[in-house]
Amino acid sequence: MTTTLSKVITATVLLTLFGCSEPAPENNGQQTDSQPAVDLKNVHQLIETLASDQFLGRGPLTEGETLTINYLADEYKKLGLTGAYKSEFLQPVTMAKLTPDQNMTLKIGDLSFNAGTDFTARTQQINETINVSDSEVVFVGYGINAPEYQWNDFADIDVTGKTIVVLVNDPGFATQDESLFTGNAMTYYGRWTYKYEEGARQGAKAVLIVHETAPAAYPWGVVESSNTGSKYTLIDDEKNASDIPVMGWIDEQAANDIFAQAGLDYQTEKAKALSPDFKATPLNAKANLTLNSEISQAQSHNVVAQLTGSEQPDEYIVIGAHWDHFGTKQTDDGVKIYNGAVDNASGSAATVEIARILSKIHQQTPFKRSIIFANFTAEETGLIGSQQFATGDIVPTKQMVALLNIDGMNVLDGVDYILQYGKGMSEMENYLADAAKAQGRHVKMDPRPQNGLFFRSDHFSLAKQGVPSLLFMSLGDTDPDYIAHKYHKEADDYSPQWSLGGVKQDIELIVDIATKLANNGDWPAWQTDSDFKKKRQQERP
Structure with a gap:
């Protein structure tokens, strides 16, 4: 899920379609003779500890981080695992904290726009002052260059040093045409992160994404709060x-004004952008902006542990979950602690329990491949920890077989399905279907594919580097009240009344998949043509 508040809105809209869970079949979750049983008492204890007030909401770069990472590292040590980062359990993650000064004005031609209400602007460059000076403004449609879809909005134009205006999402969502991109289901080309990445590749000075609520899946208020x-x-x-x-956004009214100043109608030009024959349109104006940012640096940590394979120790299965949440916030009513029991103390607890089960199996019959257990920092602020992991300073991504990523578990009763995010992405989906079938469950597709949840959690950092991945997420499909009143709120607290039936199911399913991959020598492939597939083919021809 990439920005924190956009994830709140995305998760909120899931509620209307997830509905209530169906009862699990009677044989669901039965333990096989070869697989140690899930210790639900242990899982309860892990979640309760990680989500306790003592851990202060597990905020990165706080005392809560120190408590969390040491606790997780100690749990892995007790299991006899080894540290995966130079034999240590903590992988350093050096981060920069950038705070844009909101005392700025965006000028385009004769128009002036106010920060926050009309536009947002920020940067990831470690540069305290960035000047956009007399930069030509060009409308480049959806800002997409996708050869596999025979689509290039940058054809026949050089945008070096220019300010480009782009539409959010992709043409498939706008038309609901299944033959255009992937129709209603968002591709990565529709994500705002892609728009900035492609703008950088094209040499642009600034990217201004036009916000509209339906294709963005959240209102302007989310853009404002997430980027200021x-x-x-x-x-x-x-x-x-x-x-x-x-990295900028402009609201729809600002876009209307900019196009009108150029003698153009925004809606008309937007409609033209739905054609692969679209040609970029100069907006006959120059942009001016001074972006000042306060910058500081600090070091956070991923927690990484390892079981070493007996035959192919340099081939790795990765099982991950982010350990962080929102920490504490000072309010008029005092300090509020955001404990994040479901999101994602439940996932962090599951990785430890999965490690316990797999280590027992490994002691009896060693896995051929190695398995890394990774608890990532700063997922809620932009997938930072998993991005560091994906740089390869522990293991090169070409040696990673797959990632199984947990981001919020079903802490209530078991269900007769498992959610799948993304469709036709990789052969990992076959492993998911087979493991679910063995449990008497079926695969249920993400009911809100237009929100692109496949591109919004830690596994995506690895997917961008070519590693096939699965996302395990259950936020609201079994507890409608969770989304409405608990998700990313102070009320996401641990309850001893949780049955953890869904947690048990998914732990067993993940153990099943990991065990197969750790022994069968398979390298699951990407199926859909994408940059992920290209990256994998480059690293593993």
Whole structure:
């Protein structure tokens, strides 16, 4: 899920379609003779501890982080696992904290726009001042360059140094045409992260995404709150100089005004962008903006543990979950602690329990491949920990067979289905279907594919580097009250009344998949043509 508040809205809209869970079949979750039983008492204890007030909401770069990472590392040590980062259990993640100064004005031609209400602007470059000076403004449709879809909005135009205006989402959603991109289901080309990445590749100075609520899946208020405060980013050797200098949004009214100033109608030009024959349109104006940012650096940590394979120790299955939540917030009523019991103390607890089960199996019959258990930092602020993991300073991504990522579990009773995010993405979906069938469950597709949840959690950092991945997420499909009153709120607290039936099911399912991959020598492939597939083919021809 990439920005925190956009994830709140995305999860909220899931509620209307998830509905109530169906009862699990009677044989659901039966333990096989070869697989140690899930210790639900242990899982309860792990969640209760991680989601306790003592851990202060597990905020990165706080005392809560120190308590959390040490607790998780100690749990892995008790199981006899080894540290995966240079034999240590903690992988350093150096982050920059950037806070854009909201005392700025965007000028386009004769128009002036106010920060927050009309536009937002931020950067990931480690640069305290970025000047956009007399930068030509160009409308480039959806800002997509996708050869596999025979689509290039940048054909026949050089946008180097220019400010480009782009539409959110992709043409498939706009038309609901299943033959165009993937229809209603969002592709990565529809994500705002892609728009900035492609703008940087094209050499643009600034990218301004036009916000509209339906294709964005959240209102302007989410854009404003998510982009006007502090954000975190990793730092590369060039201080992120290859990133787009200015990452911006403009509201729909601002877009109407900019197009009208150029003698154009926004709705008409937007409709033209639905054709693969679309040509970029100059908006006959120049943009000016001074973006000042306060920048600081600090070090967080991923927790990483390992079982070493007996025959192919340099081939890895990764099982992950983010450990962080929102920490504490000072309010007029005092300090509020956001404990994040479901999101994602439940996932972190599951990785430890899965490690316990797999280590017992490994002691009896060693796995051929290695297995890494990774608890990532700063997922809620932009997938930062998993991005660091994906750089390969522990294991090169070409040696990672697959990632099984947990981001919120069903802490209530078991159900007769497992949710699948993304369709036709990789052969990992076959493993999911087979493991679910063995439990007497069926695969249920993500009911809100237009929100692109496949691109919004830690597994996506690995997918971008070519590693096939599965997302295990259950936020509201069995407890409608969770989304409405608990998700990303102070009320996401642990309850001893939870049956953890769904947690048991999914732990057993993940153990099944991990066990197969750790022994069968398979390298699951990407199916849909994408940058992920290209990356894998480059690393593993």
